[in-house]
Amino acid sequence: MSTPRVSLTVEQRTSLQCRLKERDGKRCFYCARNFRARPLRRKTLDHYIPHWLWPAWEVDNLVLACERCNLAKGDVLPWPLVWLLLATFRQTEWEMAA
Template identity: 70%
Template sequence: MSTPRELLTEEQRAFFQCAISARDGRRCFYCRRNFRRRPMRRKTFDHYVPHRYWPGWDLDNLVLACERCNLAKADSLPWPLVWLLLATFTQDRWELTA
């Protein structure tokens, strides 16, 4: 999680966790392992697009991830998003016009 835990109240954390679980299921967004079957697997909030690029706590940008996947992703952009960005910007858009 990019922002310290103290900035979210327990009510906010519970709301986010319920809303994200209802949307994505009770699985880690990245490895798809079930949180129910492994109660010791620690759930964390992760900003799909890193917080430094998209600051805030929008539900559109939050996912549940196990601690290992969240730490492995760190502040990098997810590959599907990178591929989408690269496909969107073609070479002629990068050329400078004089």
């Protein structure tokens, strides 16, 4: 059973986008294309760690992404995060074996 998604008001969405622009700049987090250079490229709020895994609207887990990259990523964990988790798991596994 999936959790229902909470919709944000226009004011909340605008506030989050402004905070993310200040933090990350005016570029897509995934492809690094500038939103200003391509005005038709729609920017979206994306949960870096998928909403089903971390169901919160915290700025720490949100990034600005163009609609194309957001749709391509979908609802999966990004590879850099998977690699980090695997490295941490392997390291703790080796420490427990020693």
